[in-house]
Amino acid sequence: MLTQTERWGIFELTLQGPSGGNPFMDVKLSATFKYMNRTLTPEGFYDGNGVYKVRFMPDTVGEWTYITHSTVQELDGICGEFSCVEPTEDNHGPVRVKNRYHFAYEDGTPHFSFGTTCYVWNHQSQELQEQTLESLKAAPFNKIRMCLFPKHYDYNSNEPEHFVFPGSIADGWDFSRFDTEYFAALEQRIIQLQQLGIEADLILFHPYDRWGFSTMDAETDDFYLRYIVARLAAFRNIWWSMANEYELLKEKQMEDWDRFFKIVQENDPYQHLRSIHNWIVFYDYNKPWVTHCSIQHTELLLTKEWREQFHKPVVVDECRYEGDINHDWGNITAEDMVRRFWDGMVRGGYVGHGETYVGHKGDSEGLDEVLWWSHGGKLHGTSPERIEFLRRIVNEGPVGGLNPVPMSMLDGRAGEPGEYYLYYYGSQRPAFKILDLPEDREFSIEVIDSWNMTITPLEGTYNGKFRLELPGKQYIALRIQRKYA
Amino acid sequence: MLTQTERWGIFELTLQGPSGGNPFMDVKLSATFKYMNRTLTPEGFYDGNGVYKVRFMPDTVGEWTYITHSTVQELDGICGEFSCVEPTEDNHGPVRVKNRYHFAYEDGTPHFSFGTTCYVWNHQSQELQEQTLESLKAAPFNKIRMCLFPKHYDYNSNEPEHFVFPGSIADGWDFSRFDTEYFAALEQRIIQLQQLGIEADLILFHPYDRWGFSTMDAETDDFYLRYIVARLAAFRNIWWSMANEYELLKEKQMEDWDRFFKIVQENDPYQHLRSIHNWIVFYDYNKPWVTHCSIQHTELLLTKEWREQFHKPVVVDECRYEGDINHDWGNITAEDMVRRFWDGMVRGGYVGHGETYVGHKGDSEGLDEVLWWSHGGKLHGTSPERIEFLRRIVNEGPVGGLNPVPMSMLDGRAGEPGEYYLYYYGSQRPAFKILDLPEDREFSIEVIDSWNMTITPLEGTYNGKFRLELPGKQYIALRIQRKYA
Missing domain, CATH: 2.60.40.3950 (Immunoglobulin-like)
Structure with a gap:
């Protein structure tokens, strides 16, 4: 019997090859997967210790064949086949844009986006990461924004064990190789999120940096991006976010961001969702490689205007956080957080949650500076249950999503004219x-x-x-x- | 002994003259008042029944002489003198711009503006007007916005007894004469406001109209303005507001507004404060005849920017109202109203109050549609006592007023660097x-x-x-x- 892989699962081809030199840079590997008259050619990647992998996410039930291509003879021309079978119940495939302003899984199930943000939960202690997953299990969120690089910022000073690249801040980094243990751990977390029905909105670059990952040269940036796509694109629950607050990466130009988009677009056989998140100045979401808006803004009343400006789904991933920290962006009330969700949704958009409580004195002392927004851990706020309530209402609404029904900016109203209206x-x-x-x-x-x-x-x-x-x-x-x- | 008039009081010269024809239009009258080498020449006005008046507000203690000028012989060349004496305790003179962004009475006493709005309280029943004055006595406000013409709008449908012009909606208006009873009543209210320490911010034109007062021809507009200035300029507690929501007077052009400003500027010997209030689009407050900004806007965080744009005092006369009516501009919470006051003040501006409660069921039935914002009456909200609290704090602060001390837009801070800071x-x-x-x-x-x-x-x-x-x-x-x- 052929190996069986469920639709939108991962067929992983593991090969042994040379371990001398620097296989990360020296060896090219890809495989062409074929079903009927259709082919897809994902890149493979080196996983250390002479192990090479090609990961593939089949999207059609049936028998697929493959053949590898490599600059190394022993990895080249390897053929095989596998059987793609019906997906298990909770597997609806990757999320796609649907009805211009909305999302749905590839099997047609609507995806109403209710995101949260735990930027570097995956760079914290194992214990804390497990706690985050526990919290997410009980939370209303189906997307999480998270960074591949660690974060250096107020409240963020820890030194993770593993990084994208091997090395340390003391000894420097080897930007020509990748730390495969880092990636194995990351992939485990992506799978766990998948099991919870949560999309991993992966932030590929960000400016909060003491290690030098925000100021790598262009060649290293591109090398990194291609490796990321080769390793991670086969996970059905990932979204690509080129950056968080991209304008704050002062050494990058607009051409760099455009190039990053194109590299990801060209190398991802599955065309996962792609966007980029601003600090103040929006990236031009009208550019063809952008699938949806990933906005930072405090005024959700503008959501309808952004739809009209960009003609794409509007996700306001940051509109300030419920909390009580010193920064103005991190101390709004739960009432305000929930209001922003509603304000955005009744204007046809989607809104992201975040939480930054420093004053939750009930916790053990060590947790006092664990803020959901960066570290994950526990949720202390009172907005998530109201967001859950909203999510139930949206789930009961039009299957195609909420679209604004023309009205004044202040009176939000979404629905289907003559059939369903949600005023807020x-x-x-x-x-x-x-x-x-x-x-x-x-x-x-x-x-x-x-x-x-x-x-x-x-x-x-x-x-x-x-x-x-x-x-x-x-x-x-x-x-x-x-x-x- | 000479007639005595206190400094910034009114010396009123009353003369008998012809009552035939139309003295409002036919007779020109003015008087030149002289103290030492200084002269001022206010216009006089016809007050009906053959009575002509010239009102004068002396600003210097000492003996003044006067001589009249008229196109009518019996009113021409009349001479006299009077003595201007020290003002009584609560008389600080008219309000002037001081320190570029602030106000003070002419005797130097600071005027920190805490305004409210009762657009047409003076067009309601006598009983209701008395109630408004009672309410104002206990309220923290030292300025009130009020209209010379009655108001036609939601919640505003009553027909006043007297109008600026004689006539009625049924029989039409005589735009060549004025209703002197209307003016006598108005002047009584202005005096009563003065006794309460309240500036009357007189709105000369507005768009909420079923009588035709917003669509008079240019000649009538100008005739009206000159009469208003002749009658009212001598009251020390008046401010001139050319219009409320000027852009909504569709038949007026920008040149009309400019001309109105100039007519008032040329005819008012005392140069009372002059501004104009927008709906959405600001008038250019940089024009030389404007003394201060009179803004409608909901975002008080912009106050500092407006100061820098116009280099004049910023009064945000409307930023929405505490209340619960159906209109979005009239149902904010008291918390929000008070927050807007603070937000504006710690950025170096002044903010106006308004109240629109329709749901105050405690009242007798007849009052259910008496809204402070238009009619006056009673205050039902909980913002005024907090505004009073703020006013006490501002009074205890720098005598020159609160100026922003550079900081981020969200963290408001005013004060005098090194001496006094008010963070909010x-x-x-x-x-x-x-x-x-x-x-x-x-x-x-x-x-x-x-x-x-x-x-x-x-x-x-x-x-x-x-x-x-x-x-x-x-x-x-x-x-x-x-x-x-």
């Missing part, structure tokens, strides 16, 4: 509103308190123009649905 | 902050909870760079003052 009044607190629904059909109305997580159906049915009494407090939403006889 | 963290809620004070002197620190209105002095003295623990909640300010031995 955010920080407004109207005692009433004049609504204007289609005349020719009946609607049910539910009043949602998005903070207290209640859904109150109103009696009767509604249509046309009428005055609706409201609670006169903040964070109220209305779910209005066409009533079928 | 607004909607942020840091658990601590790293402060950096001058090394060469000692400072005291008070932690202010601007919402709960508490001031907590910290023990000891501080200087240099240090970590300060904070309550980790919103609306916290710090008052840091140099400690003298």
Whole structure:
């Protein structure tokens, strides 16, 4: 019987080859995978100790053949076949853009993005990483932003055990090789996230650096990118984020970012989602290699405008964090965090969560400076359960996602005209509103308190123009649905 | 003994003259007032029933003489004199721009502007007007925005008894005459405001109109403006606001607004403050006839930028209102209203209050649609006492007013470098902050909870760079003052 790999699983071809010299740089390896008249050619990579691998994510059920190509004779021309079988229940494939402004897994299941950020949770102690996974299991998030390089910044001073490159800050780095133990550990975490239904939004470059990883030369940058893509592209739950706060990498030019996008685009046979995250100035998301916006901005009321500017899904990955640290970006209230999620979603976008509590004195002393935003660990805030509540409402909404229904910027409203409307009044607190629904059909109305997580159906049915009494407090939403006889 | 008029009081010269024809249009009257080598020539006005008046606000103690000028012989060449004496205790003169970004009364007493808005309180029933004055007596406001014309808008449908012009909506208006009863009543209200220490920020034009006052021809506009200035300029507590939401007067061009400014500037002998209030697009406050900015905007964090753009005092007269009405601009929380005051003040500006509660069910039924913002009446909100608290703090601060001390936009800080700092963290809620004070002197620190209105002095003295623990909640300010031995 042929080796079986589930659809969107990984078929991994492991080969023995030369270990002398520097195989990371010296040996070229790839394999062409073929199903019927379709071929894909992922690059292979060197995994140390004379071991070479080619990873492949098949996307079609059936029998696939392959043949390797290499500059080394013993790795070249190796043939084989395997059988791609139906995926297991929770495997829906990689996430794709769908309906222009939204996402879905490749099997068509909608992916409504509810992301969080734990930039370097994978660079912390094993114990803390396990705790993060435990927390994620109970949290409402289905995407996590995380960095390949460690982070040097306020609250971030630890020295990880392994890095992308072998070496140390004292002895310097060997930028011509990779630390395969680092990657094995990273891959384990990506798999664990996959098991939790979480997309790993991998940040390839970032500016918070004391090691020199943000200032490598162009050749090293490209060498790094190709290795990353060769090793990681076959994991169905990864997204590529070229950078966090890209403008703060002062030595990189716009041409560098464009080139990085193109390298990833050319080398990733599966075309995982690609974006880049700004500090203040947006990258031009209209560039063809960008699949979606990955925005930092505090004003979610602009979400609809960004959709119209870029015609791509709008993910506001950072809009400040629930917390109480000294930095202005990290001490908003849970109310504000939840409001931003709603503000963005009823304008047709997606919003990212983050948490930065330093004052959670209930913890043991050693954890006092473990902030979810960077380190993972435990969630201390009160926004996640409200985000879960919102996620349930979005899941119950239009399967194609929420699109704004034209209205003023302040009155957010999403839905499908005539069928479904989700109004959200955010920080407004109207005692009433004049609504204007289609005349020719009946609607049910539910009043949602998005903070207290209640859904109150109103009696009767509604249509046309009428005055609706409201609670006169903040964070109220209305779910209005066409009533079928 | 000569007639005595206090400094910045009104010397009113009353003359009998012809009542035939249309004296409002036909008769020109002015008077030249002279003290030493200084002369001022206010225009006079017709007050009906053959009565003509010239009002004069003397600004210098001593003996003044006058002589009238008129196109009518019996009103021409009338001479006299009066004695200008020291002002009574609460009379500090008109408000002037001082220190470029601030205001002071002409006697040098600082005027820190804490305005409110009751657009057409003066067009309501006498009973309601009296109630408004009672409310103002207990409120922290020293300026009120109010309209000369009545208002037609949501919640504003009443028909006043008197208008600027004689006539009615049914019979039409006589735009060649003025209703002197209207003016007598208005002047009484201006005097009553004066007695409460409140500046009347008179709005000369506005777009909320069913009577045709927003669409008069240019000749009528100018005729109206000259009469207004002749009648009202001698009241020391008036400010001129050319318009509210000027862009919404669709039939007026920018040249019209410029001309209105110039008419007022040329005819007002006392040069009262002059501005104009936008809806969305700012008037160019850099124009020479503008004394200060009168801004509508929701983002007070921009206050410092507006100072730098216009180099004049920044008054944000509208930044939304505490309330619960259906309109987005009228249903913010008291917390938000107070935060906006602080946000603007620690960036060197002044902020205006307004209130729009429709849901205050405690009131008798008839008052349910009396909203402070337009009608006056009672204050129902909880922001005014916090604004009073802020006003006390500002009064205790630098006599020259609060100027921003360079810092990031989000961390507001005003004061005098090295002497006094007022920090305000607004909607942020840091658990601590790293402060950096001058090394060469000692400072005291008070932690202010601007919402709960508490001031907590910290023990000891501080200087240099240090970590300060904070309550980790919103609306916290710090008052840091140099400690003298």
